[in-house]
Amino acid sequence: MKLQPATARIAWVTRREIMDGEVLPSNHAWGTDHLFAQGARRVPTHRVATLDRLGEHLRLGPNITEQIWLFLHPEQYDCIIAKDTDLVCILCGLLSLTGRRKPIHAFLHFPLRRSLKDAWLESGCSTLLALSDKIQQLSLVEHPGAAAQLATVPWGVDVPFYDRLRMEAGGPAQPENGRLKILLNGITGRSFSAFVEALAGDMDVEVRVLTDSAEFMAEIQEIPNFSSIRRSQGQPVPYRELVDHLVACDVVALPLNQPPATDAELIAGRATLWGITALLEAAAVGRPVLMTRNPLIDLDLEAEQCGRFVETADATGWRESVQWCLANRAALPVMGARARRHVLAHRSMEEFQSRLQQIIESHLDGS
Template identity: 25%
Template sequence: MKKLPRILMVNDYPLDKYYNNWKNGLTPSQQLWGKVELDNLNVFEVTILPHEKYKFLNKIGNVFHIQHLDQQIRVLFKLKEIDIIYAPFAAATTKLLLILKLLGIINKPIVAMIHYPLLGSNSKNKIIKYFGRHLVKGFNRLVFISHKIKSENVKAFSPSNDADNKRFVHLNWGAESLFYQGNDLIPIAEKENYAVSVGQTDRDFDTLIEAFKSIDFNLKIYSRPGYVPKVENITDNVQIYTSGVTYKELLEIYKNSRMILICFKMTQQSTLGVTSLLDALAMGKPVVITENDYIDIDVEKERIGFIVPEDDVNAWVIKVKYLLKNPETCLEFGENALKLQKEKYNMEIFGEHLNSVFEELYLNKKF
């Protein structure tokens, strides 16, 4: 049997745990960034590096601003066994590896998913920008799920030739269709008696709570543990859950909601909100979302929902009330969302295109 080229995955959250959860039907494959789909295509052998083994190494790494030092050192002992390193969240898991590549100590190719501006890309410090530009050269392929983040990084690092431009790749991320199968039914709008908002990173639930003082409809918020609203006199139509729910439980919550509300504060340039948006597409739900130019999906252009400015309570009131008064629009938006997920934003397509990135890199390897 022909031996497949080997990919080793490193990440800033425990992919090994997520993979076990996926195998048990508890979480969708988009949280694994192509591992499942690459396995199905059987072109590469994909292994996940156990997330953490020597905690003391991470403590040492943090002193030197090198996150996940433990993982990166363990990668070094596997270099002879693998062909490509794949880092879905590269900024946190590859700094040491990039430094070693810059010094010529290792030469193993690295494929990185980029979710934020790269080191030094928006810095005015010439030394930091110089250092960042040279570190970035250690990535053999940089994969972006945002056209805007890609274009800004290309511009910042000024690729000087076609080979450099080829290193910057855009892919459409999506939801795992099979995971949501059977849950993407669109109930009759009149029977859905709440809107739902879910999330942890930089969520702005306070704006929603304030908005629903003027909206005669129920709102369910599922936040991170420890979240305490700053809003006083919260109305009875708002329920806040901080104990956490499983992804499977979340699907049932989504299914029985009228709409999905994605409200956040842009603390950095990122695709903040996209995970919840992909859930909305896969569940066939209309959305109202805070404006974020770094998300590729234009919900208004695609007719799946509305975009509101950050911190604008009145805008939330207007858009949510419009959807409540127009159930036929909710239904139309939901159907459009589901269609868009099936045709464009799903893990099957993402996996095929990601596999092509690895194939092109491996077949044309110069390492």
């Protein structure tokens, strides 16, 4: 007898769902909010902050006590959904050592490699939810036995969430005339030195910066006509404010610390989906993107004609791309509209939720 997600007890293992008092949108909640909205019951887990900090210091993950609690109380939940594999790797190891099983569905940001941790994941997870085709492909290189467990669930974006914030802010405003407005969005996996070098000269550009890294800000302050969106270091920017800045810019720039690499180097270096959230957020509000190519991200900006790729350390390439934007201002809204159409057609949260629900349903049973 199959249990439906609407009647299931789900342990939702995540790092953070609320930022500055605001619930994060569904692309961060990985679609599980849809399951809970249908009636699935979220099983509360227990954590001990002091021991969790010790576990994180020992590189055992940020939630070691939660994983131990889940191991000791399997009767209280029907399955686990984990936002990333770091949050369940110890649990998988404990289960594999005892021979016990429990449905665990963990999102995979990076390809599996040959390691004890990833062996535990392979043995303990019911499904490893690769967030791109490339992640699934590379995971099979060193873990061919995981083929039956790997499923691709392309990262989705909750476009209506961003539309709602945009309308609450006063409707579909467009960037003002004047300088080309570039938004530098994000901190994880970024490398700004070549971008800063590219914009060091006299260009009709205004750069708005969304990062709380003191190191990055020290670099970025060399750009003429820059302004910081952060009100104070360490304070998050509410999503409504982020949407305001996305709407007000002409183009989003994502210079990533991602040099060209072979598949073997991507696996060995634990390459991850740097830039995917900021890319999809920009597309959701119809903004084109200049970014370093991340081979783990399946969306090809240039093939879809909604942005341009620039190599990490290529200051000349960044400068030429910005100059192209200055010379082709009228083309930018068209490119942004293409980006929005692409995510609506291929990366909607509805499609993501449907795929996730199918996987959960296939593993739930009442035995």
